[in-house]
Amino acid sequence: MGFAYFEMSVVATIPAIILAIFVYINDRKEKEPLTLLALLFAVGGVAYVPVYFLEKIVCGLIDKAFSQYAIGSVGGIIGYTEQWAEYAHGMLIVLVGVALIEELIKWLVTFLITFRNKNFNCLYDGIVYSTFVALGFAMAENLIYAWQGGWDLLLKKTLTTLPAHLLFAVIMGYFYAMWKARKTAATVEKHYAKKGIITIRKPVRTWNWFLAMVGIPVLHHAVYGFAGYFGTDLFNVIFYVLNAVMFTACIILVVRLSKKDATGGRYADMLLDKKYPEIKDLYDDVAEIAEEVQSDE
Numbered sequence: 454m455g456f457a458y459f460e461m462s463v464v465a466t467i468p469a470i471i472l473a474i475f476v477y478i479n480d481r482k483e484k485e486p487l488t489l490l491a492l493l494f495a496v497g498g499v500a501y502v503p504v505y506f507l508e509k510i511v512c513g514l515i516d517k518a519f520s521q522y523a524i525g526s527v528g529g530i531i532g533y534t535e536q537w538a539e540y541a542h543g544m545l546i547v548l549v550g551v552a553l554i555e556e557l558i559k560w561l562v563t564f565l566i567t568f569r570n571k572n573f574n575c576l577y578d579g580i581v582y583s584t585f586v587a588l589g590f591a592m593a594e595n596l597i598y599a600w601q602g603g604w605d606l607l608l609k610k611t612l613t614t615l616p617a618h619l620l621f622a623v624i625m626g627y628f629y630a631m632w633k634a635r636k637t638a639a640t641v642e643k644h645y646a647k648k649g650i651i652t653i654r655k656p657v658r659t660w661n662w663f664l665a666m667v668g669i670p671v672l673h674h675a676v677y678g679f680a681g682y683f684g685t686d687l688f689n690v691i692f693y694v695l696n697a698v699m700f701t702a703c704i705i706l707v708v709r710l711s712k713k714d715a716t717g718g719r720y721a722d723m724l725l726d727k728k729y730p731e732i733k734d735l736y737d738d739v740a741e742i743a744e745e746v747q748s749d750e
Contacts, residue, residue, distance in 0.1 A: 461599035468615055469592035476584045479711035482575050489572060490585050496562050497589025501597075504558050504590075512550040515542065547678030548671070555590070556671045560625060562586050568633065576720050577711050579630025580623055587622030591615050616700035617677050621670040623706050628666035630720075635659045637721040642728075651729055 522538035533539040680692040
């Protein structure tokens with residue numbers, strides 16, 4: 454029994470590590486410190502513990518709210534007296550009880566560790582950071598599946614939830630990097646305006662990218678979860694097709710943004726260069742000014 458648990462633990466761990474290596478290799482412009490990546494991966498795994506208990510609490514409250522429509526058993530809810538209640542319950546479980554909690558916690562971990570880190574200076578960095586947190590989280594989740602459900606559940610979850618976590622993280626990381634770049638551009642823009650060098654015609658917007666950074670992964674996770682929540686043939690087809698499409702899209706996004714980062718320079722600089730072409734040599738000034746202003750805040 455002990456050796457079987459060891460085997461399952463190895464199988465649960467390896468896929469997340471392989472995907473993390475794939476993401477790391479595609480960081481073509483400037484590799485991130487391994488110590489930082491190891492920290493993100495480890496904290497992502499540890500974050501699964503509070504997420505697990507928080508989900509149980511929230512999902513329990515949602516179950517209680519729909520208890521008047523539920524047909525119960527000793528094992529829990531087995532059906533509903535109203536069809537709308539079944540779908541509403543399922544939607545709240547996957548959207549609020551799972552997707553919102555998991556994506557918010559993963560984003561919070563990523564943000565707290567990396568936002569002011571001096572190594573966060575390229576678009577692809579956002580993807581690297583968010584995916585290492587998500588893969589650490591997914592590895593911990595896979596270990597629980599292995600220990601509780603055995604080989605069948607482990608293999609099923611490895612082929613479904615692991616690619617899903619990776620894609621949610623790629624999407625979050627992309628918008629995280631774009632939000633960070635725009636925050637930097639807005640900081641420098643205000644700095645130049647304060648010195649009277651420029652007149653801000655229309656401030657660089659950041660709030661919409663923040664909403665996309667958190668909201669789109671949550672919604673994507675909810676759609677994925679809702680497809681897998683119901684065991685009908687139609688939902689099973691949707692679920693597995695969605696998994697295949699998500700994994701393919703994830704690989705394409707990683708490779709494309711990696712190539713763009715390797716040739717495109719720093720995005721905040723380009724934003725300001727395009728907006729204020731009359732100001733020369735912004736490329737070399739942006740990072741220094743942004744760091745100086747943020748250190749004074």
